[in-house]
Amino acid sequence: MQISATGIGKKFNRRSIFREVDFSVETGEVFGIIGRNGSGKSTLLRIIGGLLSPSAGSISYGINGTDVSVEHLHRVMGYAAPYLTLYEEFSAAENIALYAKIRGLQKGSSDIAALLDRVGLPTDRKDPIRAYSSGMMQRMKLIFSILHEPPLLLLDEPISNLDREGMAVVYDIVAEQKKTGTVIIATNDDEDIAQCDRTLRVEGRA
Amino acid sequence: MLKQAFAIFWKDLASELRTRYAINALLMFVVVTLAVIMFALVGETLSPGALTGMLWVVMFFAAMSGLSRSFVAEEERGTSMTLQLLATPTAIYLGKLLFNLLLVLALNIFIVLLFLLTMDQFTVAQIDLFWFVILLGSIGIASATTIIAAIIAKANTKGTLFPVLSFPVILPLLMAGISATKIAVEEPMWDTVWPDLQLLGSYIVVVITISFLLFEFVWKD
Ligand SMILES: Nc1ncnc2c1ncn2[C@@H]1O[C@H](COP(=O)(O)OP(=O)(O)OP(=O)(O)O)[C@@H](O)[C@H]1O
Ligand SMILES: [Mg+2]
Numbered sequence: 001m002q003i004s005a006t007g008i009g010k011k012f013n014r015r016s017i018f019r020e021v022d023f024s025v026e027t028g029e030v031f032g033i034i035g036r037n038g039s040g041k042s043t044l045l046r047i048i049g050g051l052l053s054p055s056a057g058s059i060s061y062g063i064n065g066t067d068v069s070v071e072h073l074h075r076v077m078g079y080a081a082p083y084l085t086l087y088e089e090f091s092a093a094e095n096i097a098l099y100a101k102i103r104g105l106q107k108g109s110s111d112i113a114a115l116l117d118r119v120g121l122p123t124d125r126k127d128p129i130r131a132y133s134s135g136m137m138q139r140m141k142l143i144f145s146i147l148h149e150p151p152l153l154l155l156d157e158p159i160s161n162l163d164r165e166g167m168a169v170v171y172d173i174v175a176e177q178k179k180t181g182t183v184i185i186a187t188n189d190d191e192d193i194a195q196c197d198r199t200l201r202v203e204g205r206a
Numbered sequence: 207m208l209k210q211a212f213a214i215f216w217k218d219l220a221s222e223l224r225t226r227y228a229i230n231a232l233l234m235f236v237v238v239t240l241a242v243i244m245f246a247l248v249g250e251t252l253s254p255g256a257l258t259g260m261l262w263v264v265m266f267f268a269a270m271s272g273l274s275r276s277f278v279a280e281e282e283r284g285t286s287m288t289l290q291l292l293a294t295p296t297a298i299y300l301g302k303l304l305f306n307l308l309l310v311l312a313l314n315i316f317i318v319l320l321f322l323l324t325m326d327q328f329t330v331a332q333i334d335l336f337w338f339v340i341l342l343g344s345i346g347i348a349s350a351t352t353i354i355a356a357i358i359a360k361a362n363t364k365g366t367l368f369p370v371l372s373f374p375v376i377l378p379l380l381m382a383g384i385s386a387t388k389i390a391v392e393e394p395m396w397d398t399v400w401p402d403l404q405l406l407g408s409y410i411v412v413v414i415t416i417s418f419l420l421f422e423f424v425w426k427d
Contacts (some may be wrong), residue, residue, distance in 0.1 A: 012348045071294060074290070074293070074294070083284070084284075084287055084288060086288060087221065090220070090221070090284070091223055099292060102293050103210075104213075
């Protein structure tokens with residue numbers, strides 16, 4: 001997946017967060033967005049993910065030279081972030097089955113078990129994920145982002161709440177994704193930054 | 207697209223059955239309102255026409271008390287973004303519309319049955335026309351409240367805004383619905399009811415068409 005952004009700016013209620021941000025990312029790259037707290041990393045990531053409209057500038061997306069429109073971005077993109085909330089009244093397996101169903105994917109119980117296994121979550125828990133710990137919830141979000149094997153993976157603070165083993169899971173996903181796709185990570189963590197091929201610093205005023 | 211919409215519909219249904227977010231509020235409202243009406247009407251004789259007006263008042267406010275939930279619940283729990291990452295706005299709108307449709311239909315059938323059972327004075331001359339009008343009215347209420355709920359879910363004054371914003375939008379539907387129901391209740395004549403049915407039908411088509419065009423802009427931040 002190729003992404004090329006030119007002149008991106010964002011204002012919230014006339015307050016400018018950042019302006020004139022240009023960058024491009026190629027397939028096979030791990031791209032980091034770094035900057036102080038409140039500098040606009042998450043805001044920029046949401047704009048890249050098509051969840052927020054930029055106040056200025058534009059972004060184009062392509063897969064092997066074919067343009068992808070923002071409306072169809074959700075099909076080729078995975079997204080995990082602290083501000084994402086999953087359906088907490090359903091169990092882990094029900095959540096995964098639900099995402100698959102909405103995306104039109106066939107996922108049997110063995111696929112679901114394999115996904116839970118991959119991120120180190122128990123496969124036999126039937127209770128609603130409301131009761132999950134924050135690290136377990138973060139692992140569920142990782143499943144949410146990779147379930148449809150998207151060419152583009154956007155991760156906001158991917159190791160938040162995770163233990164050592166959980167961090168290894170994240171970096172394993174990133175390494176796997178890098179083989180055929182693209183990863184963009186918004187982070188302040190040195191270990192995350194070490195995973196990145198290139199970084200962009202946003203210099204927004206908080 | 208239709209498959210996506212159905213998947214979202216099933217999610218809402220499963221979630222509703224588990225959390226009882228809307229159903230409890232709606233049932234409480236209906237039972238309490240009907241009880242109040244019955245106490246107020248002890249010893250009075252009201253014409254079926256007047257009772258028809260009352261029936262629609264109950265249906266309108268019942269819809270107001272619970273229908274905004276579908277979108278407000280996603281917004282409040284913060285799951286809108288999750289949904290946005292899974293499906294196109296059109297599929298989301300359609301899924302929510304289907305769910306509201308089911309909810310309004312079930313609710314209105316329940317209200318009408320209670321009405322018929324508890325109000326001896328409420329007799330219906332032409333029962334098939336009567337149910338047909340209730341069906342059209344329910345579809346109309348569901349389509350109007352779905353898009354309004356999507357709009358107010360993004361606003362800060364969620365609860366209070368809903369009836370206020372809904373009333374002018376639902377007014378044509380209420381007028382045609384009440385008029386058609388009255389005809390079915392009092393004088394079963396298909397030719398006098400025809401203009402009302404046409405109005406109900408076109409109301410539904412117009413509201414759903416506008417909603418499809420509008421939803422994408424309403425839904426995105
Ligand atoms: N919806 C919004 N409305 C108004 N202001 C917002 C909104 N979202 C973000 N902001 C503001 O934009 C600025 C950047 O926020 P953002 O979350 O992008 O920062 P960040 O770089 O991700 O910070 P952190 O390192 O803490 O995650 C902040 O000043 C924030 O208050
Ligand atoms: Mg952030």
